[in-house]
Amino acid sequence: MSMRLSLTNKEFATLLSVYAPTLQAEPAEKDRFYSELRYVLRRTPAADKVIILGDFNARVGRDGVSWRRVLDRHGIDNCNKNGGLLLESCIELQLIITKTVFQQKKNRLMTTWRHPWSKHWHLIDYILVRQRDRRYVLHTRVMSSAECHTDHRLVRCKIRLHFKPKPRKGGSLRKTYKLSKLQSAEVRSVFQVGFQSKLKNVSDLEGSLT
Template sequence: MLDSVDSGRPEHCCALIAHELSHLNIAALSEVRLQEEGSLREHGAGYTLFWSGHSDCIISLRLPLHNKQHVVLFSIYAPTLQADPAEKDKFYTDLRRLTQKMPADDKIIILGDFNTRVGKNSEAWKGILGKHGVRNCNDNGRLLLEFCAEQQLTITIFQQKNSLKTTWMHPRSKHWHLIDYVLVRRRDVRDVHHTRVMPSAECQTDHRLVCCKLNFNLKFKPKRGSIPRRRL
């Protein structure tokens, strides 16, 4: 995540992230604080930066894959634990409305700063949360888990050292927490090969960069008279 970027200089934002993200295909950034909406194509670096979206907290991008299949990426910034309950309700109501509008065949990926701790109670949240969570769940975490249960989403957390999972350090306790996540539709969880933190990435933020590797399983329509084959 990229934090506290000068809203009047989108070119400066691009320069900050170019080195760290040059080997990635898509990056979702939170709290970039660029005003209004727009896009900036950085020809030399080979990427385009889009900002704004459905609200201050949600932006989406629908990309074609193959045979009229699409993937929809939602980049979000959820309310903090101290936020007013009405603000939290509005955020999840908006996100629910937007995800439900997506075609049933679309793959959905929701990623960003959820400001939640979902804990590691995989027994209570089967199909939603695996066995490799971190620490305990808080009130915001329950909201996210309930949202995932409603929308048939899975929180992708892989078995690895906590230092490769946790994304943010509490300024007072100095404890590291996992509050940035990648969510996918439960039926597409096998598309996600790995999710991990990149501790060495430097993007002028108090969050650590999360990298997710995916390999989409696509439905290929065989040509007339040919033998159908399943391809990855």
Template sequence: MAVPYTKPKGGIAADASILRTRNAPLKICTWNVRTLFQAGKFDNLLQEMKEMRVDILGISETRWAGEGMIDKKGYKMVYSGGSEHSHGVGIVMSDVVAKSLIGYWPVSDRIIMCKFKASPFDLTIVQVYAPTSDYTDEEVEQFYECLNETLKQVKSTDITIILGDFNAKVGNTAMSSTMGRHGLGSTNERGESLINLCEQKKMTIVNTLFKQPVRRLYTWKSPGDVKRNQIDYIVMSSRFKNSAVNCRTYPGADIGSDHNPVIMQMKVKLKIPHSKQTKTVKYCTKLIRLPEEAEKYAVLVKNKFECLYVEEADATRDIDQQWDCLKEAIEKTNEEFFYQGLIEKGNRSGSQKISLT
């Protein structure tokens, strides 16, 4: 397994407004597509993503080599693969969501992490593709060790969501805050590894929290549809599990895979990275409409301006320096005059009661 990156890649600068999802929950999905290394397969994926109205889609088994970011048809995708066209993971996001991307970590051909600027807490998405039953227990342990190292880079205040094909069965036995009783089947050894990770990191397996018909629970079916199992999961911080509105599979989605996409709806607000939010102060100017108050205001501005102008060390004052002094004098007078007027004047001379907004 590769060593996790310590610094993110591919942060996207943007100047769009904050993405608000109070009335439209964010849809987050994970899907093992078997491969994207076929002509037209990526276009097929984007079409299915559009029809399902998914905002963030984690992908297992992209089978793309290398790592990077691509932009196509109103979506952006970051991916991480090995030197060969096997395994591979990626995260696709709509352009609206991508404006909040802080960066991504292409950890290995089985793990990729993205972080988004969000309010009130940042959102971290980790897409994984765990080793199948064909791999040894040692390789599975290495995968979970690498995942643990990756999660160490996540702040405790972040809304952390791990998506992907874990090739594990957690069953339907409720276990405190780790999982609910609406899973499918019984627990196996690799399912216990996933449950242990959730207990250590204080996370919850969201699939198991919502009661659904069986056809909305299974995520994989064997050739000939002989067996159906639940091995793809969405896991999130237990602290924020109440943010999940719903979680279920979509068997109707078609991309030539034996896996079904798992979609979770949650309410979250994203904002643009590095945006500076300035507080606008609005003064109530009703008081200054009174002649005696207007005269007093003018005297205060004049006195402050002269005081600041005299204090100016440079003897060769230009028009810009004069303007700076006047601007500062007006700002200071506004703060003192209108606040003082609020305290002393109140409802005076028939004027309305003044309030600061």
């Protein structure tokens, strides 16, 4: 799923929600997923701030030296095959995995999913942004206490964006009244007739409801 939001200064942010194939999926299915992701990003205007959120079913490991500018210093686990596909795509598309930028002390604040057989916790849910937009990311962390009715933990990312104000329909919502016009006997008479008529309509409506 994708959503494009208007920002100030004629800028835009494009949000993508994704779900990648599992480790057991066929290689062709995995290739198709990353091909579609590349296709969507290439169609996204180059000036847009891109935020990709989702379950990538991938463990990217902690080798920030080999994957410089994609992984930072705070990765966990060992990289698996799906993680290699994700890292290669991030290199090609110039993306960074924001979760690895920020240190969190406890394991439960770093992992997002527990394997049903081994019962080990792993990090497989990520939020990615373009490398040039890293400075807008204030923090990314796992919310271990959030209840989302899923076997995954919630991942929250704080990003500094300035949204374009929503235009008001029909101009200002605040009505103005020129009370000085009521000093005129003619205007005052018209107002009183109209006001009495509205009161009668309300009274008749309440009577019909009872």
